[in-house]
Amino acid sequence: MTDQHTTAPTAPTVTVGQYLATRLVQLGADHVFGLPGDFNLSLLDQMVTVDGFTWVGTANELNAAYAADGYARLTRGIGALVTTFGVGELSAINGVAGSYSEDVPVVKITGMPSTSAKAAGLHLHHTLIDGDYEHFYRAYREVTASATLLRAASATRDIDAALMTALRESKPVYLGISADVAIAPVHAANLRTPLVPARSDLGELERFTEALAEAVAAQSRVTLLVGPQVHRTGLEPLIRSIADHDGVYVAAQNMSKAVLDESHPASLGTYMGAFTRIDEAREAVDDAPLLVLAGTVMSDFLTGFFTQRFDEDAAIELGLTTARIADTTYYGVRLTDSLAALHRVLGDSHRPAVEPVGHPPVPEAPEVVPGRALTQAHFWAAVQEWLQPGTTVVADAGTSFYGALDLVLPDDSALLGQPVWSAIGYTIPATLGACVAQPDHRAVLFVGDGAAQLTVQELATILHRGLTPVVFVLNNDGYTVERKIQSPEAVYQDITPWNWTLVPAAFGAADRIVTATARTDDELAAALATAQETTGKAVLIEVVLPALDSPRLLTELTQAISAAAAKAASVKP
Template sequence: MSDLPDVVSVGQYLAHRLIEVGGPHVFGLPGDFNLTLLDEMLTVDGVEWVGNTNELNAAYAADAYARTSRGIASLVTTYGVGELSAINGIAGSFAEDVPVLQITGMPTTAARTTGALSHHTLVDGDYDHFFRAYKEVTVAGAILRAADASRDIDRVLRAALDESKPVYLGIPMDIAAAPVSSAPLRHPLRATPSDSVALDDFRTALTEAFASRLGPQDPVTLLAGPRIHRRRAEHLLERIADHPGVRVATQASAKSMLPETHPASLGIYMGQMTPSAATRAAVDEAPLVVLAGTVLSDVLTGFYSQHFDFDAAVELGVSTARVGAVTFHDVRLEDSLAVVDEVVAGLTLSPGPAADTSWPYRAALPAAAPGSPLSQHELWTIVQSWLPTDSIAIADAGTAMYGALELQMPTGTDLLAQPIWSSIGYTLPATLGTSLASSRRSILFIGDGAAQLTATELSTILNRGLTPIIVLINNDGYTIERVIQSPAAVYQGVAAWDWAALPAALAPGVPVLTASVGTASELRDALAAAAGATDRAVLIQAHLDPNDAPPLLAALGAIAGGGREAPRAR
C-alpha cells in the first residue's frame, strides 16, 4: 500500500480493501447506476471482474467463493431490479454464515435527496426501500457519502470479518468517483479480538466442567458445525482430535471438515437420521458434549431429535462461549477452540477403541443383470470408489446432497452443500465460485430440476475455460419432493431438456466432454473418462428412476411426510 497516491476514489478504495480481505474476484452485472463504480474499481491492479448471467447466480457464486477462499466475496448489482434479484442468495449467506458484500450502484445523492421519480424505483420518492430490505439479511450496511465513505467501508467490512455474515454497501453514482484519503489503507482490517478476561474465565469454567462431568474412561465428545469452517479453524479441530480419548462427530453442513479417515472421526450426526447407530449413541449418550460452531436446525438435527443435554453442554459460538448456564461474551470461536485444545491436552484420557462408524457405499456392489437401469445405490457406490483426492465435491439440495452425505470423502476432498438454506440450483453457480477460488477440481452433483433454475451460469463457467466435472442426476423432476408427498403429482415433473446439447448452445466452440449414462458400467466408463479429461469441463447425464432415492433422503421423507422416527441408524 506504500505506493498508493495520497488520494483515491471511493471505488478504488473499496477495491483495495476487497483485495486485502481475500476477494479480488468481483461478481455481478453492469447497470447504469453502477457503471462509474465499476470503472473506478477496475482501475486497481488485481481486481478481476466476473460477469454473471443474472444477479441471483452472482450471489450464489460469491457465496461459494467466500466459503472456498475464506475471504470476503463481493458482487455488484444495479439499484432495485439487480439487488432484489440477488437478495435470495444473500439471505442464504446470512443463514449459513458466509461473509459476502452486496454492493449496489445507486442513483445520485441529489436524486435520493429530492425524491426524483426514476426507473428501477417504486416511483414514490423513497430510495431506501431496498436498503431496509437488506437489513433483514445482513449484519451491517451503509449508503455512502463522500465525507465518511472510507470509514463506512471499513466499518461494514469489519462487521463481515467479525460475524461471518453478509453486509451491504449502497454507492450513489456521484460518490463512486469521489476522492478520499488513501491513508487508512495502510492499516489492515482486523477482526475484533476476544476479551482476555472473558477468555480466562471460560478456560476456568471449562476445566471445572471436564473435571466434574468426565470419568477416567469417558471420551471428550465434540459435535462440530459449519462455523468452525467460517472462522478458518479446522486446524484447531484436528489438533483437538489428535489427543487420545477425543471423539468428533460433524454436522452435515460440516462434513469432512475433520478428515473422515481420522481415527477420531465419528462421521456425521443428524439425530434420528444419523447413518451410524454408534455415532448417534456416542453423541446422544455422552456425559458432556462440546457443541463447536454448531447450528441446531431441523434437518441438521434430524428434525430436533437430538438427545444430548443441550442445557448442560459446552457451546462455542462465533463470538460467545457457554459452559452450562454461564455465557462468556466476546470470546471468538477460534480462541475458544484453542482453549479446548489446551484444556484437553492437560487431561488424562483413555485412548479407547477407534471410532466406530460405517460407510454404506464402501461395500462392493452385488452383481446386476447386464443392461439393468442405474440405481441410486449403484450411482453413489461407484462415485465412492471413483471420487478423487484433493478436490471439491459440491452437492445440490435434494437427491444429490442426501446421496453425497453418506460418502466417505477421500483425503483433501471437501463437500460443499447448503443444507440450511437449501435453495435448489445454488450449486451450479457455486461451482463457478469454487473453481475461481481454488486450483482443486470442482465436482458437482445436481438434479435436473435444480439445474434448470440456474443453468445459464454454465455459460460463464465454460467461457472462462474452467474445467469442473458435472454429474447431472436426471430423474425427471423433484425427487426430494416426491419422497415427502404426492409423488405422482403433476407439479413434481419438469420439462425435458437436451442436456448434451446445452454446452454447445451456451459456449460455442468450447470443448466439453459429454456423456449420457443409464447403467452402472456406462457410469464407470464416463467417470473414468472425466478424470482423464483435465483440460475441459465434463457433463455426465445420469438417468435414474424418478422414485428412487438414497437411504438418507428416504429417511427424511419418512419423517417429513409422516412425522415418525426414521429407520436410519444401523
C-alpha cells in the same frame, strides 16, 4: 481466516470505489462477482483500476450472489458482489438471504443513482416511481448484519465498519453507493493498515479457560460436535489438532461434513440425530460424558428433525462470539480463541486413547451389469469408488445433497451444500465461486435436473473461464423430493425435458467440455472412467434415474416428513 494482503495505494487520495476495492483485495476477496448496470458503471470503472482486483461477470444477479457465497465458504474469508440498483439488487436478495441464514460473510454492493437525483425524488427507471430510493435498502436490512448508504464524507469509516461487521459476525453486509459518491476522492492513509478481525475480550477468555480446564479435567472422554461456523472461520486445522489428543471424538453436522478427514481414528462421521448412519456414532454424541458444541446450528435438517438426544444445556457451547459452560455465558469470547483454549486444556490433561467407532465401511465397487438401468444405490456406490482425495464435492438440495452425505469422503476433501436455506439451483453458481476460490481442488458437482434448470446459465461462465469441474446432472424427470413427500403424480412435480448434453454447445463452449449420458451400469462406468482421464476440460455426465428412486438417507427423511404431515393433518382444529 481471511488472507491479509498488503495492497495499498501510494497516492494520498483514492476514489471511494478504489478504496472499497483495495479493502476487498486486502481481505482476500480479490474476485468480485456481478453484472454491470447504468447506476454501477462509475463504481465499477473505479474498482477495476485496483491492482489484484478481478471482475467475474455472471449471467444474472442471483447467480452472482450464489457464486460470492460459494467463494466465501471455500476461501474461509469474505465474498463480494456488485449489482445495479433496484432490478439488480432484488434479483440477488434471495442469495444474500441464504448467506445470512448460513452465516456466510458476503459484501453486497449496490450502485445507486446520484445523490442529487435521490434528493430531488426524480422518477427514474429501476425505481417504483414514488420518489423513495430506500425501499430496497430497507429490504436488505432484513437479511444483512448491517446496511449502509455511503456518503463521501464518511465513506472510508463506513466501508471499514461494514467489512469488520461481516468478519466479526460472519454475516452479509450491504453497501449502497451512489454514482457520484463512487468517484469522490477520499484519503488513502487508512489503507496502509489492513483490517484486523475482532479479538476476544482477554478477561472473559481467561475466565472461560479456567472454567473449561475444570470441566475437562473431570472427564475421561470429550466429544466435539462440529458445526458450519467452524468452516466459516477457517478453523479446520485446529479441529484436526484437537482430534489428535487422546480421549477425543469428533462428529460433524451435515453442513460441515469432513471437517475432519473421515479416515481419522477420532472421526464419528456425520451426526444427524436419529438419521445418523452408524448407531455407535450417534451414541458417542448423545451419550457423551462431556459434549462440546463447536460452531453448531441446531436447525431441523442439521439435527435430523430435532431428534438429537443430548441435552444442549448441559453441553459446552462454543459460538462465533460467545462461549457457554453450564449456566455461565462468556461474552466476547470468539470461536477461534475458545477452540484454541480447548486445544491447550486437552494438551495439559491426560485421558485414555479412544477406540475408533462410527466408521462406516467404504463399500466395494458395485457389480456392473451391462444394460441394467441405473438406480440411486448403484450410482452413489460407483461414485464412492471413483472419488479421489482433494475433491470439493458440491451437492444441491434434494437427492444430490442427501446422496452425498452418505459418501465417505476421501482425505483433504469437503462437502459444499446449503441444507439450511435449501434453495435449489444454488450449486452451479456456487461451483463457479468454489473453482475460483480453490483452483487446486477439483470440484465435483451433483445437481438435480429441476435444480439445474434454475441457474444453468452459469455453466457458461465456468466453461469460458477455463474451469474444469465434473458435473453430474441427476435426471429423474422432475422434483423427486417433493414427489416422495406428497402427491407424486401431481402435475406441478413435472419439469420440461432438456437435452443436457447439448447445453454446452448452446453456450458456445462445446470444445471446453466432455459430455456423456449414463442410463445403465456400464454406461456410468465408462463415463466415470472418462471423467477420471479428462483433466484439462470440464466433464458433464447426465445420469438418468427413476423418478421415485432416492438415496437411503433421503428415503428415511421424506418418510419421516410424510408421517409428520399426515399426523398433523389428522389433528382436528
